[in-house]
Amino acid sequence: xxxxxxxxxxxxxxxxxTRCGFCLxxxxxxxxxxxxxxxxxxxxxxxxxxxxxxxxxSDDLAEAIFTCLxxxxxxxxxxxxxxxxxxxxxxxxxxxxxxxxxxxxxxxxEALNEYHNISxxxxxxxxxxxxxxxxxxxxxxxxxxxxxxxxxxxVASFFPMAQKIPADFATIMYHAGLDFTILGGEEWCCGxxxxxxxxxxxxxxxxxxxxxxxxxxxxxxxxxxxxxxxxTWKHLYDTDIELLHSSQLLRDLVGQNxxxxxxxxxxxxxxxxxxxxxxxxxxxxxxEVIKSIPGIEFVELPNNRNMSVCCGGGGNVEMVAPDxxxxxxxxxxxxxxxxxxxxxxxxCQQCLRTIVTNARRQNIELNAMDLTQLVLKSLSQK
Amino acid sequence: MEIDALRQRLKEIVGQDFVLSSxxxxxxxxxxAYLEMRRPDVVVIxxxxxxxxxxxxxxxxxxxxxxxxxxxxxxxxxxxxxxGGIVIHFSRMNRILEIDVVNKRARVEPGVITLxxxxxxxxxxxxxxPDPASQKTSxxxxxxxxxxxxxxxxxxxxTTNHIMGLKIVLYDGEVVDTGGKAPDRPxxxxxxxxxxxxxxxxIVTEITVRLIEQPEAIKTLLGIFETIEDxxxxxxxxxxEGIVPATLEMMDRLVIRAVEESVHAGYPQDAEAVLIxxxxxxxxxxxxxxxxxxxxxxxxxxxxxxxxxxxxxxNILWTGRRGAFGAVSRLRPNYMVCDGTVPRTKLPEVxxxxxxxxxxxxxxxxxxxxxxxxxxxxLILFDCRNEEETARxxxxxxxxxxxxxxxxxxxxxEHGIGLEKLHEMSFIFSPDDIAALWKLKNAFDPVxxxxxxxxxxxxxx
Numbered sequence: 149x150x151x152x153x154x155x156x157x158x159x160x161x162x163x164x165x166t167r168c169g170f171c172l173x174x175x176x177x178x179x180x181x182x183x184x185x186x187x188x189x190x191x192x193x194x195x196x197x198x199x200x201x202x203x204x205x206s207d208d209l210a211e212a213i214f215t216c217l218x219x220x221x222x223x224x225x226x227x228x229x230x231x232x233x234x235x236x237x238x239x240x241x242x243x244x245x246x247x248x249x250x251x252x253x254x255x256x257x258e259a260l261n262e263y264h265n266i267s268x269x270x271x272x273x274x275x276x277x278x279x280x281x282x283x284x285x286x287x288x289x290x291x292x293x294x295x296x297x298x299x300x301x302x303v304a305s306f307f308p309m310a311q312k313i314p315a316d317f318a319t320i321m322y323h324a325g326l327d328f329t330i331l332g333g334e335e336w337c338c339g340x341x342x343x344x345x346x347x348x349x350x351x352x353x354x355x356x357x358x359x360x361x362x363x364x365x366x367x368x369x370x371x372x373x374x375x376x377x378x379x380t381w382k383h384l385y386d387t388d389i390e391l392l393h394s395s396q397l398l399r400d401l402v403g404q405n406x407x408x409x410x411x412x413x414x415x416x417x418x419x420x421x422x423x424x425x426x427x428x429x430x431x432x433x434x435x436e437v438i439k440s441i442p443g444i445e446f447v448e449l450p451n452n453r454n455m456s457v458c459c460g461g462g463g464n465v466e467m468v469a470p471d472x473x474x475x476x477x478x479x480x481x482x483x484x485x486x487x488x489x490x491x492x493x494x495x496c497q498q499c500l501r502t503i504v505t506n507a508r509r510q511n512i513e514l515n516a517m518d519l520t521q522l523v524l525k526s527l528s529q530k
Numbered sequence: 531m532e533i534d535a536l537r538q539r540l541k542e543i544v545g546q547d548f549v550l551s552s553x554x555x556x557x558x559x560x561x562x563a564y565l566e567m568r569r570p571d572v573v574v575i576x577x578x579x580x581x582x583x584x585x586x587x588x589x590x591x592x593x594x595x596x597x598x599x600x601x602x603x604x605x606x607x608x609x610x611x612x613x614g615g616i617v618i619h620f621s622r623m624n625r626i627l628e629i630d631v632v633n634k635r636a637r638v639e640p641g642v643i644t645l646x647x648x649x650x651x652x653x654x655x656x657x658x659x660p661d662p663a664s665q666k667t668s669x670x671x672x673x674x675x676x677x678x679x680x681x682x683x684x685x686x687x688x689t690t691n692h693i694m695g696l697k698i699v700l701y702d703g704e705v706v707d708t709g710g711k712a713p714d715r716p717x718x719x720x721x722x723x724x725x726x727x728x729x730x731x732x733i734v735t736e737i738t739v740r741l742i743e744q745p746e747a748i749k750t751l752l753g754i755f756e757t758i759e760d761x762x763x764x765x766x767x768x769x770x771e772g773i774v775p776a777t778l779e780m781m782d783r784l785v786i787r788a789v790e791e792s793v794h795a796g797y798p799q800d801a802e803a804v805l806i807x808x809x810x811x812x813x814x815x816x817x818x819x820x821x822x823x824x825x826x827x828x829x830x831x832x833x834x835x836x837x838x839x840x841x842x843x844x845n846i847l848w849t850g851r852r853g854a855f856g857a858v859s860r861l862r863p864n865y866m867v868c869d870g871t872v873p874r875t876k877l878p879e880v881x882x883x884x885x886x887x888x889x890x891x892x893x894x895x896x897x898x899x900x901x902x903x904x905x906x907x908x909l910i911l912f913d914c915r916n917e918e919e920t921a922r923x924x925x926x927x928x929x930x931x932x933x934x935x936x937x938x939x940x941x942x943x944e945h946g947i948g949l950e951k952l953h954e955m956s957f958i959f960s961p962d963d964i965a966a967l968w969k970l971k972n973a974f975d976p977v978x979x980x981x982x983x984x985x986x987x988x989x990x991x
Contacts, residue, residue: 163863163915167563168856169603169667173643182575182621183550184558184602193558208554227792227856 149241149348155199158235162199164228165192171222171232176458177215177465180475185212188222188232195235198242205246213239214250215472218344218463219422224454240346250468253345264336264354267306272333274305280315284322294329296321297367299358299381301374302337303497309504310497317373317394317520320527324406328371334361340380344464355385362389371397373520375424375496382428393424395495395519399433402440410529411443412522417489419449419480419503420456421496434495434519441526447487457483459494461502477506481514491515493522531592537572540616543584548575548622559617562602562609564950565866565914570597570611575619579697579705579735582618586733587703589616589979597981598729600641600669604676605867606948608728612983618733620671626650627736634741635694635711640671640734647739656741659686662944663852670737677726679944681777681806681851684902686742688944690725697736698724701975710738723970728946729981731974745810748776749820750838752847753805753827754798758782758897761803762877764830765901768807769874771826773819778902779806782881784861785854785896785909792857795850796843801833805901806851854898855909861894862911868927869945870934874904880937884908884930891926893919905943906934932957952987965989 149157171188172178184190194212197203216236223229243249259268277300278289298318304310314330321328336358339351362370370387372378373394381391401407418438424430431453438446451457460466460476480503484492490513494500500516507514517525531539541549550559550573560567571594576582589596595615602609611617620641628637631654638647644665648658661680662668668678674696679688686692695709698720708720715721724731755761758780765778781789781804786797797804807823809816824835838844850857858865872880881897888895888910899907908930912923931941935957942951955964967986974980 160863163913164859166856166859166864167561167602168664169563169601170664170853170856172601172667173645178621183555183573183619185550185555190558193561194554197557203554203557208552212554212558227853228859229792 149238149245151198151205151242154195154238154242158195158238159199161231162192162195162235165189165196165230166228167193170227171225174221174225176217176219176221176460176476176479177472179479180472186215188226188230191216191232191236192230195239198239205242205248207248209239209243210248210250213243214468215465216463217422217458217460217465217476219458220426221422221455221457224426237343237346237348240344241348244346249346252467253347253464256341256345256467257347257350260337260342260350260354265306266302266337266341269306271336274300274335275330275332277305277311277314280312281319284319288322289318289330290332291329293366294327295367296326296328296369296371297362297365298328298330299338299370299372299377300330300335301372301377301497303501304373307497307501309501313373313497313518313520316518316524320398320401320407320520320524323527324401329365331361331365338377338380339384340376341464343380351384359385359387373495373497373518375421375428376498379423379428393428393430393433393495395424395434395437396430398437398519398523402437407523407527409441409523409526412441412526412529413443414491415445415447415489416491416493416522417447417449417484417487418452419459419484419492419494419499420453421494421499422456422458422462424495425456426454434493437519437523438493441522447489449483449487451483459499459502460506461498466502473502474506474509477502478510481507481512484514485512491517493517493519495519533571536588536592536594539588540572540574540585543588544574544576544581548577549573550575559599559619560610562604562607564605564607564610564948565864565920566607566610566949568610568612569614570617571614573617573619575622577622579699582733582735583699583703583705585616585618586699586701590702590977593977593979595979595982596733598671598675598733600672601643601667603664603668604672604948605869605945606950608672608676608946608948608981608984610949612949620669623735629654630711631656633711635738636741637736637738638670639736640669640674642670644668644670644673651741652744655744657744658692658739658741659683660689660692663855671734674725674734674737675728676946677944679900679905681779681808681900684778684900685774685776685810690722692740693721693725693737694740695738696721696724696734698732698734700732701977701979705735726946728948728985730971730985731980733980747810747813747816748844749809749816750844750847751807751820751823752797752836752838753807753832754801754834754836755803755805756801756831756833758803758881759878760831761805762881762901764805764827764832765877766874767826767830768823769902771822773823775807775823775902776810777806777808778900779851780804780897780899780901781851781854782897784894785858785898788857788861788896789850789854791860793849793853795846796836797850806847851898858896858909858911862913864914865909865911866923866927867945868906868908868910868930869943870931870939870941871903871905871943872934872937872939874901876937876939877901877904880906880933883933887926887929887933891922893922893926900943903943904939928954947985949984955987961989
């Protein structure tokens with residue numbers, strides 16, 4: 149993206165920022181870094197200065213622009229509702245154009261181009277998680293035609309820590325008698341990491357491929373356990389098929405009495421993933437599912453729903469500033485522990501991975517579970 | 531000393547990571563919520579009083595200006611480093627050092643967020659009364675520097691009425707205490723002098739505040755009026771009756787509409803004015819006072835009085851008021867707020883003239899203000915990218931402040947003078963008065979290093 153395009157896209161948006169500073173206490177990066185470059189107000193000022201020719205596009209900007217989590221909490225605190233997240237992502241595209249972006253993103257882009265996934269694994273291994281399946285016959289998972297396509301996402305496909313999520317979700321859908329399939333090796337990365345990397349134009353090829361494959365299956369619905377895949381599909385993919393998150397599907401199954409939920413004696417809290425809650429508007433469905441399980445004692449986090457604080461795993465920040473991402477995760481963990489629960493439920497593999505990794509590093513006893521795992525636990529009780 | 535050498539010395543004082551000097555950082559520390567921007571030469575983020583003292587001493591030795599900054603929510607340019615130099619950002623000095631429940635005092639560092647202090651003391655049944663609309667992000671140091679007000683200051687007084695003592699760093703780096711927990715400190719009231727001095731006399735590094743009991747009961751009413759005049763008359767009548775509500779806040783039609791688009795606070799969009807009237811105190815007798823207020827409203831042709839049924843409804847009403855400044859920027863990208871005060875009885879007349887000034891300069895003006903103490907906040911809406919329009923805004927702003935002074939009021943209720951109202955200081959003070967203030971300034975800051983170019987106009991002008 150060049151500055152002319154940036155101006156067209158974002159000038160009116162950032163001009164709405166009156167520098168009132170109401171966003172400061174909502175920004176997790178400011179809470180850690182304590183400097184103006186780590187504030188939404190500062191990032192808006194940078195965008196504006198680039199457009200007005202007061203700042204050169206240079207490496208100097210990378211620290212401020214590539215550390216935004218894209219969590220959107222600032223916009224919720226902003227009376228003119230300045231969409232800082234999207235302006236920052238546009239800035240990233242401009243910095244990428246002049247090669248002032250972190251080099252790690254060039255590698256990411258090459259990997260996606262070659263492997264069609266973020267972990268540089270053979271894409272045919274996407275279904276590796278099926279090894280965790282116990283009593284679901286393989287032919288139920290990979291079919292040529294089905295009513296529902298389960299879009300698994302890269303993290304849940306390839307990262308061992310997250311592979312239980314698709315296994316558990318598939319098991320639940322199987323037992324609920326749903327007609328579903330996965331795309332297996334034909335599922336390509338949705339393109340989400342490229343937006344945060346400042347390469348939105350590279351999403352096109354991935355998008356075209358995924359849309360074509362899903363069309364071939366003849367699915368009426370696509371379901372996602374990854375909120376960021378869902379968010380990308382909702383905002384960038386032009387498709388008529390229904391797009392929903394696993395928590396929404398689970399809520400529907402609960403509503404139709406299709407799940408035989410048995411008591412789980414557990415005190416839990418729930419972390420709203422930014423891309424599912426604030427950025428897609430799904431707040432209540434996961435809570436309804438949790439509360440429908442007998443025996444669960446549910447407590448809210450002090451900052452919940454629209455005010456939920458990012459886990460530190462957003463915006464590709466982990467790739468460029470792991471220390472910042474870890475410090476934000478640490479604050480998230482402290483917030484969870486403040487509720488005197490030892491179990492946090494979420495609906496995002498990335499949030500869970502960030503939280504668990506940092507808790508382990510600090511030897512903090514904390515159990516983090518995806519909503520699907522909690523539901524399967526309930527179904528599996530004797 | 532060369533700038534690089536200065537930066538190096540500063541790094542030795544506060545640590546490498548907390549000295550900022552990149553092109554981007556310098557741009558970002560050049561603004562607040564006012565219009566002007568200037569770049570500092572370097573930014574430091576110290577951790578304690580000792581570091582601040584060393585930074586100030588170094589600045590003194592090297593004849594470099596020092597400007598303190600909190601969240602930079604200020605509306606008159608207070609933290610804008612007009613002459614460059616060092617900006618001290620207090621974001622890391624944000625600890626609540628002590629809450630003394632028995633003596634009803636708290637000791638805080640200047641970077642503590644006002645609302646964080648309020649939340650912490652509320653857990654102990656106490657209250658820090660000043661409540662600037664920006665409380666969720668403003669810092670205590672900033673509140674002290676600007677002598678901030680807020681809706682509840684009608685009943686409880688502004689920041690200065692709640693500050694018991696300060697730790698300040700003097701121009702040469704010396705650290706002194708101006709007061710403490712005890713009331714009635716003997717000698718000169720340095721605390722009172724420092725509050726509202728906008729960082730021009732010293733740098734505050736610790737603040738001791740007075741806490742009060744939380745009120746037993748709160749009742750919040752929303753009066754909806756067909757004309758601003760009726761609402762203004764209601765304000766005067768309530769006060770004349772001897773009733774002192776905790777707040778008496780007014781918003782006019784333009785602001786009501788902007789707020790409703792933003793947060794749906796439940797203000798009717800076709801009303802010309804609303805009043806938020808809040809009572810707090812003992813439960814006994816509150817109903818009676820509320821009834822009396824409703825009678826007064828009715829006598830002044832109120833269309834409707836709504837009563838907040840619970841805490842949620844009360845919060846919604848207040849969210850609208852606190853977000854009013856931000857909300858108007860949905861209409862135009864920028865606003866300038868004229869923080870003048872007038873005697874309450876002059877409100878209808880002055881507001882009428884403000885509307886005329888808006889027409890004269892062809893600028894939309896909204897009003898949201900502390901009606902109870904006559905503290906106006908006409909918001910002139912514009913787009914600062916239009917230079918001609920911006921020039922008109924400045925002229926209109928000056929004219930409104932002149933109007934306030936002519937009505938027997940003054941040029942700042944709570945937002946400070948900063949660099950915004952240097953010229954207008956002459957509306958209030960004679961050259962001799964200003965010269966006397968300069969003598970005071972020079973006694974504290976003989977080298978003119980503290981936030982130069984603010985508060986006092988130069989004697990030549």
